[in-house]
Amino acid sequence: MDRLPPWLRDVLTIEQARRWRVLAATPDETGERPIVAGRSALVALLRHRVCDELTFAAEGDPLLREPSTVCGLPVESLDDAVARVLAALPYATAAELPPLFGDLAAVERLTPLRVEEGLILLGLAYDHVDPAAVVDTFARAGDDYWLRRLPELRASLVNRGYVHRTPGGPPGARALTIGTDGQVWVPPHQRDGHEVGGYWRRR
Amino acid sequence: MNNTPEQVARRLGTSRRRVVSAARRLGVGRIAAGQWLFSGPDFERLAAELGVDVGGPLPRAQMRVLAELSLRPHGLVSARAVAVACGLAPATASAALKALVADGLVVVRDAVFHVDVLHPRWLELRPSVRQVRQPVPDAEAA
Numbered sequence: 001m002d003r004l005p006p007w008l009r010d011v012l013t014i015e016q017a018r019r020w021r022v023l024a025a026t027p028d029e030t031g032e033r034p035i036v037a038g039r040s041a042l043v044a045l046l047r048h049r050v051c052d053e054l055t056f057a058a059e060g061d062p063l064l065r066e067p068s069t070v071c072g073l074p075v076e077s078l079d080d081a082v083a084r085v086l087a088a089l090p091y092a093t094a095a096e097l098p099p100l101f102g103d104l105a106a107v108e109r110l111t112p113l114r115v116e117e118g119l120i121l122l123g124l125a126y127d128h129v130d131p132a133a134v135v136d137t138f139a140r141a142g143d144d145y146w147l148r149r150l151p152e153l154r155a156s157l158v159n160r161g162y163v164h165r166t167p168g169g170p171p172g173a174r175a176l177t178i179g180t181d182g183q184v185w186v187p188p189h190q191r192d193g194h195e196v197g198g199y200w201r202r203r
Numbered sequence: 204m205n206n207t208p209e210q211v212a213r214r215l216g217t218s219r220r221r222v223v224s225a226a227r228r229l230g231v232g233r234i235a236a237g238q239w240l241f242s243g244p245d246f247e248r249l250a251a252e253l254g255v256d257v258g259g260p261l262p263r264a265q266m267r268v269l270a271e272l273s274l275r276p277h278g279l280v281s282a283r284a285v286a287v288a289c290g291l292a293p294a295t296a297s298a299a300l301k302a303l304v305a306d307g308l309v310v311v312r313d314a315v316f317h318v319d320v321l322h323p324r325w326l327e328l329r330p331s332v333r334q335v336r337q338p339v340p341d342a343e344a345a
Contacts, residue, residue, distance in 0.1 A: 064321060065321075079320070112329050112330045112332075112333035113329070114273075114274060114333070116273070116274040116275070116276060117273050117274065117320060117329075119276035120273070120275075120276050120317070120318070120320050121320060122276075123276060124320070124321065131276045131277070156274050156275055156276065157276060157277055158277070159275060159277045159278055159279055159280045159284065159315060160279060160280050160281070160284035160287070160288075161284070161287060161288065162287055162288055162290075162337070162339075162340050163274070163288065164339065165274075165336075165337075167247075167250070167255075167336055194213065
């Protein structure tokens, strides 16, 4: 079993790091490994908190994009992970909601993906979940960020008219890595006096 | 910090002429030693008036349409609705939609326009599209 890189050890508890190494080293009889999914996938992609429980995609779960490989385990894409988290919101208990909202806020802070687009992805992957029901759960978030965003989310569900949106800062105050051999998000910056928009580049 | 019209124009993805024209119309900015200068709040007023366009692989109007449709889970119901939401002239919105539908970036389902977030180019476009800000309509600004 190879050692995990420091960045992954930093975002997993000792037990989950060991579990990751074991699963990465032991494929099942078909040579497949379980796909890290949902909030665990967000941790592997965003590195924004410590994960104390690994979750995996179940057999037959819809995947919109190819998973990337992170230290021997397939990790579902950011889009799939966000759709999965959004799909869980209407069924989550009050105690389960704050961490879900925390992860979604991290997605908006660190990547160009917004919850509104996540709702489009939700419709593609989990068409039985009502986007309006998902948005209604944000009223129970109880933090300033989502209370500020709630009117925008509600207005976005209408298919005509102008939606007033509070301008946010540029995504990605720090570089965001997708996978171990993936891409790095370069935030908008100035080069030789010219504005350069954010973009993905190879590591 | 004060910005010159050229700096504001670069940040908004527009021309100096449009910036100065909007500044005169809105009564923002000041002239010092013959040079226009804009404070932070001035910049925000101009950004709300003119919107923020970023350089991208697609024309300005198409970027605006993609930006709006990617934040509409139920899509937009007509070219006129797209025009209103994006602050574009109806003919411009219609032409942009036509080009985007031809490229496959926008699809029509049940007579409603949707962005195709699974299009092969979408992940490349998303970061630029997300920096676009639509201009605030006059009624909203008032």
